[in-house]
Amino acid sequence: MKRRNPANRALPQYVTRFVDRHGKERLRFRRHGYPSRYFTAALGTKAFKLEYDRYNSPDAIAQASEEAHQARLVPGSIGDLLRRYLAVPERLGPSEVTQTKIRQILERFAQGREDRPVAAVRFEHIDSIISRARIKTVDEKGRVFGGNEAAKKLRKELRRLFAFARKLGWISTNPVDDSEEVRVSPGERSTGFYTWTEQDIAAYRNRWPLGTKQRLAMELMLWTDQRKVDAIHLGRQHVKSGKFVIRQSKTGKLLRLPIAPQLAAAIDAMPPTDSMCFLVTEWGKPFSVKGFGGWFRDQCNAAGLPRCTAHGLRKATMRRMAELEMPNKTMKSVSGHSKDDEVARYTQAADQARLADDAIRRLAAWEAQMDKDDGSDRSAG
Structure with missing residues (x-):
C-alpha cells in the first residue's frame, strides 16, 4: 500500500504541496484522468474551496478537452471561425431547440475541414458542398440526411457563417453569395408530411x-x-x-x-x-x-x-x-x-375542389344579382 506523504496529510484529497525553484510553497491538484492545476488561492480560504470544486468537477475534463481542441485550431481556419461563431449562441436562433439544430448543421460542414483556411474558400467549393448535400443518405441508425431542403438550409447557414468571417476581416467577399441557389423543379418539390383528412x-x-x-x-x-x-x-x-x-x-x-x-x-x-x-x-x-x-x-x-x-x-x-x-x-x-x-x-x-365550387357559386350569384339590378341579361349576348 502506497504511503501518503506526511507533509500532505492535512491537505484535501488529490492536493499536494511542493516548493518551487524560487523557494515558494505551492499547492497542486493532481487526479488521474483530470488536468493538473495549480492553486492561486491560499489553503483554507473560500477562494481555495471554489478552485478545488472547479478542478475536481467532471466538467473540468470536458473543459480541458475543449481547451486542448482550441489550442490545436489553426488561426484563420474554418475550425477557428466556427469556434468564434458558436461562442454566442444567439447567433444561431432564438431558442435552444433551433440553436442545437443549426449547430449540428455547421459542425457537420466543418468536420474534416477544420484546418482549411477560410480565405481559401471559393464559391465553387460551396457549390460542390451544397450539391453533395442534396443527395439523401441514411446512417447506421436509420437517420436520413440530405435532400433539397437540407441543402437550402445548409446554404442559408453558411451564408451567415461566412458573413461573420467578413465582419472579422478575414475575407473581403462572401463566397456563398456567388454560389448557385438551390433550385428545385416542380417535380422534385416535396409536400412534406402527409396532411390528415x-x-x-x-x-x-x-x-x-x-x-x-x-x-x-x-x-x-x-x-x-x-x-x-x-x-x-x-x-x-x-x-x-x-x-x-x-x-x-x-x-x-x-x-x-x-x-x-x-x-x-x-x-x-x-x-x-x-x-x-x-x-x-x-x-x-x-x-x-x-x-x-x-x-x-x-x-x-x-x-x-x-x-x-x-x-x-x-x-x-x-x-x-x-x-x-x-x-x-x-x-x-x-x-x-x-x-x-x-x-x-x-x-x-x-380542399381545393370544395373551395373552387364555393368560389364559382359565389361569382355566379354575384353576376346574377348584377344582371337583376341593371335589368340586363349578360348570357344572351
Whole structure:
C-alpha cells in the first residue's frame, strides 16, 4: 500500500504541496484522468474551496478537452471561425431547440475541414458542398440526411457563417453569395408530411375512444396546432383562465389558446394523475420528442393509417382553417407561424375542389344579382 506523504496529510484529497525553484510553497491538484492545476488561492480560504470544486468537477475534463481542441485550431481556419461563431449562441436562433439544430448543421460542414483556411474558400467549393448535400443518405441508425431542403438550409447557414468571417476581416467577399441557389423543379418539390383528412381523423377516433392515451395524444396535437416538443409536455399548470398558455420552444413566442370542447373532453376522460404532463409513458415519465414520434407512429398504424404522423395533425388544423377561409393572421395566431409563406406551405392540402365550387357559386350569384339590378341579361349576348 502506497504511503501518503506526511507533509500532505492535512491537505484535501488529490492536493499536494511542493516548493518551487524560487523557494515558494505551492499547492497542486493532481487526479488521474483530470488536468493538473495549480492553486492561486491560499489553503483554507473560500477562494481555495471554489478552485478545488472547479478542478475536481467532471466538467473540468470536458473543459480541458475543449481547451486542448482550441489550442490545436489553426488561426484563420474554418475550425477557428466556427469556434468564434458558436461562442454566442444567439447567433444561431432564438431558442435552444433551433440553436442545437443549426449547430449540428455547421459542425457537420466543418468536420474534416477544420484546418482549411477560410480565405481559401471559393464559391465553387460551396457549390460542390451544397450539391453533395442534396443527395439523401441514411446512417447506421436509420437517420436520413440530405435532400433539397437540407441543402437550402445548409446554404442559408453558411451564408451567415461566412458573413461573420467578413465582419472579422478575414475575407473581403462572401463566397456563398456567388454560389448557385438551390433550385428545385416542380417535380422534385416535396409536400412534406402527409396532411390528415377528415376521414383519417374519424378513423383514428373510431379506433381509439375517449379515455385512451392514444386519443388524448391526437386531440392535443389537433386542437393546439403546436409542434410535438410543445404539445406533448402540456399539463394542467399551463391552463390559466380556461386557456393554454404556451411558450413555443422553437420561436420563444407566448401563445394563449382556448381549449376546444373536444380537447377538454379528451383530457377529462383520462384517469386522474399527479403528473405534470397530460401525456406520459407507461412508466409515468414525460415523453421525449423522438420517443413520442415513434410511439404515435405505432398508434396510427394500429388504426390503419400508415401515412399519418403527429406533425401531419398540425398541418390538418391549418388545412381546416384554410377551408373555412380564415385569414392568414388568424391562422398564425393559433400556429405561431411568423410568415405568410410558412402558412401557405402548411395549407397546400386545403380542399381545393370544395373551395373552387364555393368560389364559382359565389361569382355566379354575384353576376346574377348584377344582371337583376341593371335589368340586363349578360348570357344572351
